[in-house]
Each structure stands twice: as structure tokens, then as C-alpha cells.
Amino acid sequence: MGTVYIKEGLYEIGENNEVYLLGSECSRCGERVFPARPICPRCGARDLRQVRLSREGEIYTYTTIRQAPPNWQGPVPYTIVVVKLDDSTVVETHLAEPVPEKVEIGARVEVVLEKLHDRGEDELFVHKFRLKEQEVTE
Amino acid sequence: MKNVVIAGVGMHKCGRYPQKSYAEMALEACINALDHAMVSWRRVSALYAAHVQQGVSAGEAVVELLGQTGIPVYNVENACASGSTAIHQAYFAISQGLFDIVLVVGFEKMKKGVIGGTFDELNISEQLGLNVMPALYAKKANRHMKLYGTTPQQLAMVAVKNHKNGVLNPYAHYQKEVTIEEVLSSRLIADPLTLLQCCPTSDGAAAAVLCCEEAADQIGVGSKKVFVKGSSVLTSVYGHSEEELTRRAARVAYEMAGIEPRDVDLAEVHDAFTIGEILHYEALGFCPEGEGGRFVAEGRADINGDVAVNPSGGLQSRGHPLGMTGVAQVCEAVWQLRGEAGPRQVPNAQVALTHTQGFGGVCSVHVLTK
Numbered sequence: 051m052g053t054v055y056i057k058e059g060l061y062e063i064g065e066n067n068e069v070y071l072l073g074s075e076c077s078r079c080g081e082r083v084f085p086a087r088p089i090c091p092r093c094g095a096r097d098l099r100q101v102r103l104s105r106e107g108e109i110y111t112y113t114t115i116r117q118a119p120p121n122w123q124g125p126v127p128y129t130i131v132v133v134k135l136d137d138s139t140v141v142e143t144h145l146a147e148p149v150p151e152k153v154e155i156g157a158r159v160e161v162v163l164e165k166l167h168d169r170g171e172d173e174l175f176v177h178k179f180r181l182k183e184q185e186v187t188e
Numbered sequence: 189m190k191n192v193v194i195a196g197v198g199m200h201k202c203g204r205y206p207q208k209s210y211a212e213m214a215l216e217a218c219i220n221a222l223d224h225a226m227v228s229w230r231r232v233s234a235l236y237a238a239h240v241q242q243g244v245s246a247g248e249a250v251v252e253l254l255g256q257t258g259i260p261v262y263n264v265e266n267a268c269a270s271g272s273t274a275i276h277q278a279y280f281a282i283s284q285g286l287f288d289i290v291l292v293v294g295f296e297k298m299k300k301g302v303i304g305g306t307f308d309e310l311n312i313s314e315q316l317g318l319n320v321m322p323a324l325y326a327k328k329a330n331r332h333m334k335l336y337g338t339t340p341q342q343l344a345m346v347a348v349k350n351h352k353n354g355v356l357n358p359y360a361h362y363q364k365e366v367t368i369e370e371v372l373s374s375r376l377i378a379d380p381l382t383l384l385q386c387c388p389t390s391d392g393a394a395a396a397v398l399c400c401e402e403a404a405d406q407i408g409v410g411s412k413k414v415f416v417k418g419s420s421v422l423t424s425v426y427g428h429s430e431e432e433l434t435r436r437a438a439r440v441a442y443e444m445a446g447i448e449p450r451d452v453d454l455a456e457v458h459d460a461f462t463i464g465e466i467l468h469y470e471a472l473g474f475c476p477e478g479e480g481g482r483f484v485a486e487g488r489a490d491i492n493g494d495v496a497v498n499p500s501g502g503l504q505s506r507g508h509p510l511g512m513t514g515v516a517q518v519c520e521a522v523w524q525l526r527g528e529a530g531p532r533q534v535p536n537a538q539v540a541l542t543h544t545q546g547f548g549g550v551c552s553v554h555v556l557t558k
Binding site for chain 1: 301302303304305310312313315316317318320322323326327328329330331334375376377378379426427
């Protein structure tokens, strides 16, 4: 029983065990994107460098999926969030437990690495966002 | 550039037909369209076949039943915008003088359940379970509700309106009215979208005969001519929303046709999920951004409203056989413009718009006029 990932090179673990998403930053226009890729999606430049993305961001939107497609191997329901990281990168993935009654657009989150579901004998670990402790403001 | 006419249209009623192949259903739609146009299959110079999940050479399988005359067959796929893309390609081929009479057919047989994914198993979004169609729209709904105060009741009204219209459409899969209460209390699929806010999975087929104006005159279409005046297929620009994509695709079609949104009498738009239709009122220019919920709540999208949106019952009640929809929208537009829509006839229909959008960020808009 081992830990597997979607692919190599998506994450880096910091000195204090904090998780960093590894993305691309364009040398020409500065656009950051996750996952990394060879061509800048904004300006088309080919000179991209690997960067650690911001660890925190804000929820842009969300939904809770209650009926999954036939090949889904994980638990249902599951909540997904679209997050704009503090460095403007947009990343979409699962909201880590505990999932509140009502997910708030604008809520602050941070990146974590958590199990998604089993994959054969192994456990598939992926990046998720966990809600940060915060004051509720109107 | 030649004028392009739609000489005839036909459909196979949407529903579940476990005993019928896609080719048999497509054949029925094609025969109906050819009969409506009063044209023989032997006069057709090319076939455009739109379908998404039917497999290899599906167009050729339909031709095998129509009669193998040796003409070009083009299989067209652009997700939910496949049918519209096929119409778009046929339009340009005729307007450039490549063919005089073509047949466009869209068809699909579907499995039950949510559509999730593109079959690209290595894709990260796929592995994370993000590519679930209802979820894509549910995310838009939550944002629209937060930004503009759109209510669950307003979302449900799209389903209520379209199911009511579908009762009057003999080709619709579901022909039963629903109430706001029933829509909102049906099972949640992807919050806030409930089952009755999602289009059903259906089998179906639709076909249209397109030709140049000279051919239309030869065939004898006469005063029943419906012209394709605007046609666009575009994809998303990085970083821009799908709503911006619809705005751009509509602008191209409006400019080609020389019209404004207020000139549109009826519009068949992509209401795969209720929030979709609300967003489309805004993106197509029927109301200002953020006002879509109020637009439907005030009856302005009804058959007798400012612009009749989805008089056919839309994807919500007609169903959404993926490859069929764009062509079925054209069928409805033609019936409406020819005054043949019976009890769901939009009064004084002169200008019609069709709109589909597909997974991956693709959109197609057509403008048809008398």
C-alpha cells in the first residue's frame, strides 16, 4: 500500500512540511498557470520557468457534486472549489474536510495534500484546499 | 458569396429507443427533411453528419440507408455544438459555391446518468472528477446568485417555462408541465441544480436541407424560403468566461445578418441546465448583465414575451441528444419562420437565432430570417 500522485512534479514540500503547487511562470508576460506547461496560455511565449505558487487564495466559486459519473472511484458527494491564489493563479480542486453547510465565495483557503481515493492497492494523494480559520464578515 | 436557404427540415422524436440504431433514427429525420424540402436524396451533393459518441463513420452508416451515391460525407464533432458546427460548415460550403444542395443531419443515442469527462483518462481535471457537466453550470449558478441575487425560484422558472412549451412540441422527449415546487424539490445533482433543472439524456435526430438560392428556386421553395444570414463558430479566449465567448459568437452572427438583439423574435438557446438560459439572455443581449433572473420571472422570454426563448421546449424538455441539438434548433427556427409551429407559434416571427455551447469552450450562433 503506497502513496501515488496524478503525475510527477506537481508538488514540492517546504521546510515545515507545507505544500507548494509547482506551476509555470511566463518570462515574457508573468502569467502563472497550474499545472506547468511548455507554452504560455496568455501570450504564447515558450520561455516558462517553474515556480512555487502562492499557498493561499480566495474561493471564486464552488459546487457540491452529488451524482458522479460511472468511472468515479471516490466518495460522493464531494465539494469542488475554483480558487484564485494570491498570485492570481486559478486552481480548481476539492475542498478538504470539514466541508461547511454553506461554502462562501470569497472565503480564504490554503493548499493541502490529502487522499482522494484508493487506486488499486495504493492511495491517490492530490492537492486540495482547506478553509482557513477566519472571522465571518458580512 | 451566394445566399443560403434552408429548404426543408425534419426530425425523429426524442426519447428512449433501445431497439433503434442511430442510423435508423437519422434516416427518419433525413427523409422528413427531404420530404419537407420536396427534394430527392439523389439531388444532394454532400452530407454533414453531427454526432459525439456514436463512433467511427457514423455519417457513412446513415448514407448506407439513404443510398450510397458516392458523395462527400463529413463527420462533425464539437461537443454539444456539433450540430451547429455542421450547419455552419454546410452554410459556408454553399455560400462559396462548393455544393448546391446539402443535407445536414445531427443524431445521438445516449446512456443514462451524468455526463462526466472527455475520455482523456490522463487529464488532471478528469482524474480529480471535475469534468461533470452539471457541475460546470452549477459553479456559474452559485456565482450569479452571489453577484446578482438571482434566486432558486428564477432558475426553476426556466424549467417551468420550457416544459410548458415542450407540451406543445410533438418532437419533445418530455411533454409534461412541472411546477417551481416540483423543480426545486427534485433530487440535487450539483448544488444548487436539481434533477429537473438538468436536461434529460435522450435519443434523437434532426436534419435540414440547405441549398443556394438558385437551387431553392429550381426546387420550388418559393415564399417558404428561410435564409441563413449569420453563422459563427468560435472558441474561448484564455482567461475569458464562456459568457464572453457567447457574446463574441453572437456579435459575429448579428453583424453578418445586419441586426441587433432587439430584432430577434425567437431564440433557441443552450438550456442544458437552467442557469445556462439565464446567462444566455444576458450574453445574447436580450437583457443587461445580471438581469437574467428577472427577465424570465417577468415572462419576457415566454412565447408571447419580448423574445420567445426556446419555444420548442429547449434542451430541458425536448432533450439533448448531443449531436442533434444544433440541428433541431434550426428545425424549430424554420418551422417558426414558416408559420408551421402550430400551437407554439411565435406571432409574427421574422428573425430567429440559434445558439449552442459545448464542453471545452466552443460556441455557435446562427441567425435565420424570412
